[in-house]
Amino acid sequence: MSGELKGKRVAILVTDGFEQIEMTGPRTALEEAGAVTILISPKSGEVQGWNHHDKGDRFHVDQELKSAAADNYDALLLPGGVANPDQLRIIPEAVKFAKSFFTAHKPIAAICHGPWLLVEAGVVRGYKMTSWPSLKTDLTNAGAKWSDSTVVVDRGLVTSRKPDDIPAFNEKMIEEFSHVHIPA
Numbered sequence: 001m002s003g004e005l006k007g008k009r010v011a012i013l014v015t016d017g018f019e020q021i022e023m024t025g026p027r028t029a030l031e032e033a034g035a036v037t038i039l040i041s042p043k044s045g046e047v048q049g050w051n052h053h054d055k056g057d058r059f060h061v062d063q064e065l066k067s068a069a070a071d072n073y074d075a076l077l078l079p080g081g082v083a084n085p086d087q088l089r090i091i092p093e094a095v096k097f098a099k100s101f102f103t104a105h106k107p108i109a110a111i112c113h114g115p116w117l118l119v120e121a122g123v124v125r126g127y128k129m130t131s132w133p134s135l136k137t138d139l140t141n142a143g144a145k146w147s148d149s150t151v152v153v154d155r156g157l158v159t160s161r162k163p164d165d166i167p168a169f170n171e172k173m174i175e176e177f178s179h180v181h182i183p184a
Contacts, residue, residue: 004178006034011073013040013065013094013117017083020049020056021163022111026077029170035177038062038073042091050081065093070100075177080112080132089120099123107156109173111166115139115159128154130161 010030014023027037041047041061049056070076076098078085088094099121101108110118112132118124119135125143130152139146151160151168158176160169 004033004174005030008035008074008177009072010035010037010075010077010177011040011068011070011097012037012077012079013088013097014047014059014079014084015041015043015087015091015094016048017081017087018047018049018079019081019084019112019163020051021166022079022081022114023049023059023077025163025166026079026109026111026170026173029174030077030177033174033178035074037077038068040065040068040097042066042088042094050083065091065097068097070097070104070106073101073106075107075109076101077173078108078110078114078117080110080114082113085113085116088117095121105156107158107173107176107179109158109169109176111160111169112162115144118157119144127157128152129157129159131159132161 039062042065044064046058098117102123115131119142127144129144130149136146150165151172158173
């Protein structure tokens with residue numbers, strides 16, 4: 001996968017409580033494929049990752065959400081963890097940021113509970129998606145077509161269920177993100 005994403009900039013939107021491996025696994029894959037990843041958060045300084053129910057590592061925030069715009073990125077990654085998207089979906093700027101990638105027809109990859117933010121943004125109607133099983137009703141009620149699959153790709157939206165799906169998720173994410181045109 002080396003070089004497939006050379007020159008591409010990928011926004012990773014998180015706040016405290018994200019599932020660490022759902023950020024670090026895809027981030028490493030993106031960087032190995034040549035992308036530049038930018039960790040964006042509503043807060044400055046550092047964000048706290050989690051390993052299921054236990055605190056994980058802390059990570060440096062590259063850019064505060066208040067100064068981020070989808071125009072500056074080629075794609076968006078939304079890691080899961082229960083607390084992370086649950087907090088993000090009540091922050092209007094986070095909802096607007098995620099929605100702006102849909103409006104601009106830029107690819108998005110969301111894993112586990114990550115699609116909750118997309119439900120709040122009102123953009124999942126008609127999309128085929130997967131997620132952590134507890135989101136099935138939320139996604140279905142929002143108009144998505146949910147399936148219990150390792151990875152689902154629909155019109156630039158890549159979704160997966162859980163950390164075990166990360167290898168397949170990474171492969172499809174990089175494939176979708178590589179179709180982004182970078183203006184000369």
